[in-house]
Amino acid sequence: MTTSVTETPAARRAAAQPSAVRLGLSRAALETRMFFREKDAVIFTFAFPIVLLVIFGSIFSGALEGTGITVSQLYVAGLIGAATMTGFQNLGISIAVERDDGTLKRLRGTPLPPAAYFVGKALVTLLVSSVQVVILLAIGVVLFDLELPSEASRWATFAWVFVLGVLGSSLLGIAVSSLPRSRKSATAVITMPFVVLQFISGVFIPATQLPSWLVNVSAVFPLKWMCQGFRSVFLGDTGAALEIAGSYELDRVALVLGAWVVGGLLLCLMTFRWKSRSDG
Template identity: 65%
Template structure:
């Protein structure tokens, strides 16, 4: 079992170190290795997670081909940038569902009886979703560069923007996912409870439909959530000045992108600390 493996690693490390337990970060790394192995052993799930955005890119890029008038930007290029945001946001979905299932099947309760620090559990989960998000981003960018003429940023500044948007986005999404894991009444209902709002957010945040074509009231709703701002940040990296006319404000508003994503990191942390439950509802 995964929790037994992590406990064994912790105990073995303690014995070799003369009885002193390793740091929570080191144990979290051991937990991350376990979580990653479990993720890739579920081959059907892993293939779906990596293939889904690629399939959606091919479908939407084929149906809505061509360029936006007067920009030189193709529809497919906009989709690549939007799907990068959705790929980062899958940290929310993965953690919300995965932790809810761990709570329901008793994994969290069993881990409480091992030397594993509670923070190490979350470090392991976060590292796993960080790895899967990174792989997904690499795949999307490779396809975008190779088949959809996605411009390769020529200056380091744009890549720095890519890095901080991705970093803030995945941290905010992960913390929000941990907090949302307490919403489903059971592990079986977690996928339905979490997936529906995530799908809705993708359609109103500029992933599948250009943000400038959406009604103003939908844009206002999307502006409260991180996905809209992640997509906007990624468009700034790969579309540059050519894509400015596609934005609602005719600007990428990178200062607001940083502000909103940073606020979601802090807000997600507060939500985690105030709402997270270690026991299932039936355990009280």
């Protein structure tokens, strides 16, 4: 004798509910389409680091004494670090705009899990940063004689620095999106610290040429350590002589980037708001 259990409507809906991962992938696909529809933003996003690399790499093209490494190759590694951190700026501005125009408030009223929204944002950030890095590497190889590493260990270092960098930057971008008071001020409020960080973190100016107090300030933030990790990948053992410590300190790179992932998550949990200030 068999017995059958009739499923309630609520149980059927729960069984049919897509997972947060699946919804996150769907949201990422939507965010990607929305991003590439804004052609002016796409062009600026990808062209800006390319223009900077070509200009700085062409002007400062001499070799660094005793290393055989050119300044332009140093710029390639630094701008790859900046490209990895673009999620800080892109997410900080875009989420601030979506909060101010009511998009976040409307999404909060839908069945979409909050995690799916953030997964979608993170995956788009990963895609954009990956494309930027590939383009910068191609320009570095073609125009500035950058040699890609042949050792698997250096590519493994590239992978974990890139993943931790993108993740930490994305979380930090989500957290700082609550700072602008409106979408009109979002670009100014978030872009300025990102630009300052690039100048004090070894993207445009070698750390050995910076005052010690600026080096200490940059050491608090992830960009310095991301650039240091990427220099270890693309400049090799010879480039370690250009570091203040005389080595790439990869253990500290991993420690600081991992700490920013955890700290960024905590900041998001403490500061993120679905409503704008005008909504109370």
